[in-house]
Amino acid sequence: MKGAVKLIATVLAGGAAAVAAATAHANGSLADQHWNDDIRQVHFQNRPIIESDDVIQLHMPERAEDPTVVPVNIYAMMPQTEERYIKQVTLFIDKNPVPMAGRFGFTPKSGRADVSMRIRVAEKTPVRAIAELNDGTLYMSAKSIEASGGCSGPLPTDLDKALSRLGKMKLNVGAAPTADEPLSTLLRISHPNITGLQVTTGEGEYTPALFVETVKVSYGGDVVFSAETHISISADPTFGFYFMPQEGGEMVAEVTDSTGKTFTKIVTVPGRTL
Amino acid sequence: MAPLPQISGGPARWVLTATVVLWAAFGAIGAACADDAHADDRRYGASTQSPYEDVVDEVMFAITEHNFRITGGNEIGGAIGKRHDTPFPRSEIVHFCNLEYARKFLEIAPGFLLHMPCKVALYEHEGRVVVETQLLPEDDPRLVELTREVNGILQAIVDAATDE
Numbered sequence: 001m002k003g004a005v006k007l008i009a010t011v012l013a014g015g016a017a018a019v020a021a022a023t024a025h026a027n028g029s030l031a032d033q034h035w036n037d038d039i040r041q042v043h044f045q046n047r048p049i050i051e052s053d054d055v056i057q058l059h060m061p062e063r064a065e066d067p068t069v070v071p072v073n074i075y076a077m078m079p080q081t082e083e084r085y086i087k088q089v090t091l092f093i094d095k096n097p098v099p100m101a102g103r104f105g106f107t108p109k110s111g112r113a114d115v116s117m118r119i120r121v122a123e124k125t126p127v128r129a130i131a132e133l134n135d136g137t138l139y140m141s142a143k144s145i146e147a148s149g150g151c152s153g154p155l156p157t158d159l160d161k162a163l164s165r166l167g168k169m170k171l172n173v174g175a176a177p178t179a180d181e182p183l184s185t186l187l188r189i190s191h192p193n194i195t196g197l198q199v200t201t202g203e204g205e206y207t208p209a210l211f212v213e214t215v216k217v218s219y220g221g222d223v224v225f226s227a228e229t230h231i232s233i234s235a236d237p238t239f240g241f242y243f244m245p246q247e248g249g250e251m252v253a254e255v256t257d258s259t260g261k262t263f264t265k266i267v268t269v270p271g272r273t274l
Numbered sequence: 275m276a277p278l279p280q281i282s283g284g285p286a287r288w289v290l291t292a293t294v295v296l297w298a299a300f301g302a303i304g305a306a307c308a309d310d311a312h313a314d315d316r317r318y319g320a321s322t323q324s325p326y327e328d329v330v331d332e333v334m335f336a337i338t339e340h341n342f343r344i345t346g347g348n349e350i351g352g353a354i355g356k357r358h359d360t361p362f363p364r365s366e367i368v369h370f371c372n373l374e375y376a377r378k379f380l381e382i383a384p385g386f387l388l389h390m391p392c393k394v395a396l397y398e399h400e401g402r403v404v405v406e407t408q409l410l411p412e413d414d415p416r417l418v419e420l421t422r423e424v425n426g427i428l429q430a431i432v433d434a435a436t437d438e
Contacts, residue, residue: 118339
């Protein structure tokens, strides 16, 4: 279990340092009509969006080997402080049936506004991460990915078994805390996250959608990570994020799905060493 | 055939003896190295006390985190147990692939196909779960950079699955 946390932390931390700053594309993704006329209008209206990798960087493969499970890492290029912090990152997959894959909330107590997840990709498409700072400024990091069929991919082989484990969670916190360093955390939710576009094997009918809608993770009573998600998140949603450890306390993850069911997981996090 | 020269003794005899001994030793070492180039030498693995099902989950997670696609698997332990109607230690192989890596390998060396797809073996042994992989051979200078890259991923998958 700790290996997965370490893996995510290594990718988040090492990748943030190693990824070269991408050049802003003068005639690039902002010029896409579907994005500008449809998606952007719904979510941001005419608010200016600065295309830059200086605030966040979106990292994902250029071609998805498995379009139902595409690893995505979003790295924050600035620390979270009371004065200036990323309060929200929204991920869009332009050509997915539901373009908004997730909206992720952060606070100064998050330490870093990095987030990792796995997504479904329906076809070749731009993918955009939009960061909103506490002062309302919007920044975008965009990539393109080649993929096909991620949203209509097969259901779990044993759907009954998957449903019997619905909402079970693993919440793993990284290595022992030290002063002033945010801790990496991995939340894994057992949930088939059915898109509604997947055909039930042998029956030729679509299985009704059933997916994780909200995630809220609190530490010591303060929210450190939140998410509103939809069908573009892969089955068994997994989110990597950070938080600032303090005196120690309970970390509580609360998840609700599209039927309104709520699931909760509580772990005790030791206090930081001084 | 002319008779072998007689070496009566002294330093020349010791030099000849040492030369023969060293030659034999190097020959044996060389033969051993050739044997070590077999697949067993490329095994990389570790074990954990975590529950078997958890380790399977960790392996699957780590594979997809590196943008590899799980292409198949064989639950060999289960199949053996079912055939003989008797419990058999859980053991399975997971196959996975990244076609972009595969393309690069095969464009240079079509015969490299024999080393595909990548695989990880999981099995119960003496109360622990062992996770092993077979690293790719690094003896072809045309492929060494690629193989080291993929081998790093294979090792990372094993490490992630067995890290306690």
